[in-house]
Amino acid sequence: MAVAGCTAIMCVTALLALTQPWADDGPPTDAGELPALARAHGVDLGVAVAVEPLLWDGGYQDVVEGHYTSLTAENTMKWEHVQPERGVFEWSGPDTVVHFAESHGMDLRGHTLLWHNQQPSWLSEGVWTSAELREVLREHMEALMGRYQGRIGAWDVINEPFEDGGPFLRENLWYQVLGEDYIAEALWMAHEVDPEARLYINEFNIEGGGAKSDALYALASDLLDRGVPLHGIGFQSHFVHGQVPENLAETMTRFTDLGLEVTVTELDVRIAEPVSEEAIQEQREEFRHVVAACLDVSGCRGVTVWGVGDAHSWIPEWFPGYDAATPFDEDYEPKPALWGMVDALSREPSERSAGSRRRGTGRVPGGTRRRPVR
Numbered sequence: 128m129a130v131a132g133c134t135a136i137m138c139v140t141a142l143l144a145l146t147q148p149w150a151d152d153g154p155p156t157d158a159g160e161l162p163a164l165a166r167a168h169g170v171d172l173g174v175a176v177a178v179e180p181l182l183w184d185g186g187y188q189d190v191v192e193g194h195y196t197s198l199t200a201e202n203t204m205k206w207e208h209v210q211p212e213r214g215v216f217e218w219s220g221p222d223t224v225v226h227f228a229e230s231h232g233m234d235l236r237g238h239t240l241l242w243h244n245q246q247p248s249w250l251s252e253g254v255w256t257s258a259e260l261r262e263v264l265r266e267h268m269e270a271l272m273g274r275y276q277g278r279i280g281a282w283d284v285i286n287e288p289f290e291d292g293g294p295f296l297r298e299n300l301w302y303q304v305l306g307e308d309y310i311a312e313a314l315w316m317a318h319e320v321d322p323e324a325r326l327y328i329n330e331f332n333i334e335g336g337g338a339k340s341d342a343l344y345a346l347a348s349d350l351l352d353r354g355v356p357l358h359g360i361g362f363q364s365h366f367v368h369g370q371v372p373e374n375l376a377e378t379m380t381r382f383t384d385l386g387l388e389v390t391v392t393e394l395d396v397r398i399a400e401p402v403s404e405e406a407i408q409e410q411r412e413e414f415r416h417v418v419a420a421c422l423d424v425s426g427c428r429g430v431t432v433w434g435v436g437d438a439h440s441w442i443p444e445w446f447p448g449y450d451a452a453t454p455f456d457e458d459y460e461p462k463p464a465l466w467g468m469v470d471a472l473s474r475e476p477s478e479r480s481a482g483s484r485r486r487g488t489g490r491v492p493g494g495t496r497r498r499p500v501r
Contacts, residue, residue: 171429335372
């Protein structure tokens with residue numbers, strides 16, 4: 128049945144309503160519906176993927192292809208996987224993710240270049256001078272970023288630079304050897320390797336404001352004042368059910384007012400066991416709220432869900448007593464959380480969707496303008 132006289136988003140929504148009443152009775156199941164809704168708004172709806180199921184698990188592949196527009200490698204681009212020995216690079220995993228994305232017309236996000244976890248022993252246990260560690264870092268960036276130059280649009284260059292519970296920089300390997308300005312050095316180095324890539328600092332527990340968020344804001348402001356090539360802030364958004372911050376859009380806007388873009392990079396909402404049906408239903412609103420917050424902020428580039436389904440989620444291992452953190456269950460059956468994302472994306476798109484995706488405004492509080500780094 129044809130639907131006449133409608134905008135792109137109205138046509139997609141009307142067609143869904145005619146073919147199946149997902150808004151009341153269930154989520155969309157046909158490939159392409161959620162991607163079409165996201166693209167109508169000019170945002171990415173991404174997912175973090177593991178290599179093995181992406182290779183052989185048909186159900187896993189169907190969820191990825193049918194519901195998302197971009198991919199992030201969950202682990203395979205991290206140091207311990209991609210360079211297990213110095214100068215010895217393992218490309219089969221990253222190549223699998225990149226090939227899948229490109230063959231399905233999906234965008235790619237690189238994750239991650241500098242982190243205190245998942246380092247190979249030769250790196251973490253080595254004794255380095257500052258010159259030696261800079262050379263190691265350049266070798267790694269030139270190999271990894273260089274291999275996918277022009278194919279990966281954004282990179283989480285710095286991952287979790289602040290202490291878990293506080294506003295102070297984490298004394299990781301990079302900080303200890305290179306000093307507190309290692310973040311600026313790494314961003315400049317990454318920019319030299321791939322001048323077109325969007326470069327991010329990615330952090331958790333900043334979404335609702337507070338001391339850690341303030342510290343990251345101060346760091347970002349300083350980097351921009353110095354002309355350092357920082358383009359965006361990643362809001363990891365590993366939430367606990369019942370604790371998703373209401374002021375997420377406000378916090379995002381604080382950073383986009385600096386001229387930065389923002390992205391929700393690692394969204395999941397874990398539920399305490401035993402997982403109740405009531406909590407599963409409430410989780411729908413939490414996923415809706417996060418996607419809607421991104422749509423409310425013109426500088427938000429998209430939302431990435433961390434894990435294809437509950438069977439592959441990191442949550443039960445790292446947070447014992449919690450589960451059910453993703454929009455698909457252990458059998459790849461969609462949960463109400465998926466409907467929540469559809470709810471958010473089904474609204475009429477704003478002017479942000481016209482033409483290319485918009486950047487941040489370049490304004491800082493008080494009316495002063497700061498020129499974004501390009």
